Amino acid sequence: MNPMSTLLNHTTAGYKIDQGNGKRLNHLLYMDDLKLYGETPSKLNYLIETVQVFSMDIRMSFGFDKCATVNIKRGKIEDRQQVICNIKQLAPKDTYRYLGLAQNSTIDHTTIKREIREKYNTRLMKLLNTKLSGYNLIKAINAWAIPVLTYSFGVVKWSNTDLEDLDRLTRRQLTKFRNLHTNSSVCRLYVPRRMGGRGLLNIKDLCLKQENGMRQRFMSSSCAIMRLIVAQDKGYTPLNLSCRNRIDKPISIEERVAGWKNGALHGRYPKSLQSEGVDLHSSLAWLKDGKLFPETEGFMMAIQDGVMRTRNYEKNILKQDVVDVCRKCSMRGETIEHITSGCSTLADNAYLGRHNQLAKIIHQQLAIKSELLSKTSPPYYKYSPQPVLESRDTVLYWDRPIITDRTVDHNRPDILFIDKINKTGVIIDIAVPLSRRIKQTETDKITKYENLSYDLKNVWNLKTVKILPFVISVEGIISTEFQKNLKEINLPCSIAKVGQRAVLLQTCHIVRKFLN
Ligand SMILES: [Zn+2]
Structure with a gap:
């Protein structure tokens, strides 16, 4: 194929590599990196001349100053060598960089x-x-x-x-x-991001x-x-x-995923991802989108891997002599689940703050969509919703008791949206539960507002009143209902990603603050 290679192959110089057919090897060539092998100095000289003539023919310069020769006899580098074409000679300890690797008679x-x-x-x-x-x-x-x-x-x-x-x-x-927790799953680090890992090449x-x-x-x-x-x-x-x-x-990806799932602690999160009703694609958006800082990403993974240094971890995993009660509320079992979702001292501020961030995202987007707010509204974390936003066509309530004829137990959903033209209503309630409680939380929310929905429909003379729960777990797992519910209120599916990020950042903040 290569004309110079063909020319060299047609010479009689080079080492016989096959006694049977007399085939010789006198060069190795890759792009413009060339190695010539001559069994005697004169044969090598002949090969060099062949290359030189060819280079002149195609008007390419052949720089002898960049070349080097080495004289090997019976496997040993000869000190006294015959100078060929004034080319520099390699001493036994010298090396020459061929294809980026320093070498002499062998590679060191x-x-x-x-x-x-x-x-x-x-x-x-x-x-x-x-x-x-x-x-x-x-x-x-x-x-x-x-x-x-x-x-x-x-x-x-x-x-x-x-x-x-x-x-x-x-x-x-x-x-x-601080981008990787010492006890985080090693298998997970090498699992692709679309499957819940970190996507590092092994x-x-x-x-x-x-x-x-x-x-x-x-x-x-x-x-x-x-x-x-x-x-x-x-x-x-x-x-x-x-x-x-x-x-x-x-090791195949499947073996790595299996290794991750089989870990007693590490396996809890990947098993949650596989649970019924989980939207795997949305749940892993935070990894594929990858906007979190590496430190936050590593911290979140350590939470999901169950390796945060809680008192429960110290007692049961590190086998330390500690009493496993919560350092804030003194309840038994200071587990990562307790810190992220179950501590009574955090309920009124930290958990509520996280819940409200997700609720504000949905409220704000709904208000912009219904032209109750301008598109230049501040980012969600600076946004404070008005209790009532109303236009000729729509009404949007935020965290307000809804008055109906009879007294219902639960009349204060996070958001209520009324479409006056089409005579429809939507009760929206937000929750950030533990990953294993997503489905139950959704069912509970629907049951909770059934009476209110019924009353609203009758008293306010509406055609339909839907109850839409929006649930993202403390670890960012999202149910399949989330996207369906976004469609019901005509919001783009990207809202799930924004909400997930807000929840994850808040969970990391809660855990950091708790353990520090
Ligand atoms: Zn507690």
Whole structure:
């Protein structure tokens, strides 16, 4: 294919690699990086001249100053060498960078690995010192730091221990920068974000995959040279092609997900994601959208992994001699569930504040949609809803007792929206329960406002009054009803993402404040 390669192949210089058909190998070529092999100085000189003539023909300059020669006799580098074309000669300890890797008669794997490791760590540190979001940080590590390593896979000999050390180094640095909790699930770190993980590439898996792919390519080739290489590679390269029974396989995504789910503590959140009625796509939007800071992302994952240092964790997991009662309300069982949703001292302010943030998002969007508010309304966290907003066509109530003829037990939903033209009403109630209580909370909300809905319909002479619960769990899990209910009030599905982010930030804030 390549004219220069064809020219070189037609010379009689080079090493016989196949005694049978006399096939010779006298060069390796990749783009403009060329290695020539001559069995004697004069043969090498002849090959150089061939390349020189060809380069002149195509008007390309052949820079001898960038070249180097090495004279190897019986596997040893000769000190006294014959100078060819005034090209610099390599002494036994000199190296020449061919395709980015320093080499002489062989590759010094130990030195190259050290250099690559240092370069990888430098890039990793540079990224960790940026203000990238959680999603972008992991993406940047995968796309900018890890390729420093992948380039050498299949060429440089990385042992499984070397590779595991590199993965450990990455995790250690993430932890040092407070982006990964020490006891968070390691499996989850390498699970794709669309499946609830963090989407970091596993270095050992990448190497095994790349080596296996390359091995496959060599093994399946019918090309004579490739077949010879396969027969001759007795551990000279990391592929060790002559050895047929290599079995190191990368860990599949399914195995990682299973490892994550099977953890006694770590497995609770992924199991909640699989529960009936969970909108998996919306529930994982925070990971795919990835706007949270890496520290917040890591903190939220530690909450979901159940590894926050609560008194319950200290007593039951760390086996410490502590009394497992809540440090705020003295109730038995200071679990992460108690802190995020069950502590009586937090109910009136912290939990209510979180609930109200989600409620405000929906109220504000509904008001803008119905032209009760202008589009330039402040962001949701600065927004304070008016108890009543009314126009000719619609009325919107915020947290107000609704007067009907008879007294109903529950007459104060978070939001009530009346469409005067179409004579319809919507009772909206918000909740931020524990992940395992989403379905029950939705059912409870509907039951709670059934009487009010019935009364409203009759007294206010409405055609329909729907009850729409909007529920996001403390860990950001969203039920399938959420999107359906958004459609009922003609709000875009992106509201779920905004609401989820608000809830997650509030939960992190509550836990941080509690444990500090
Ligand atoms: Zn408590």
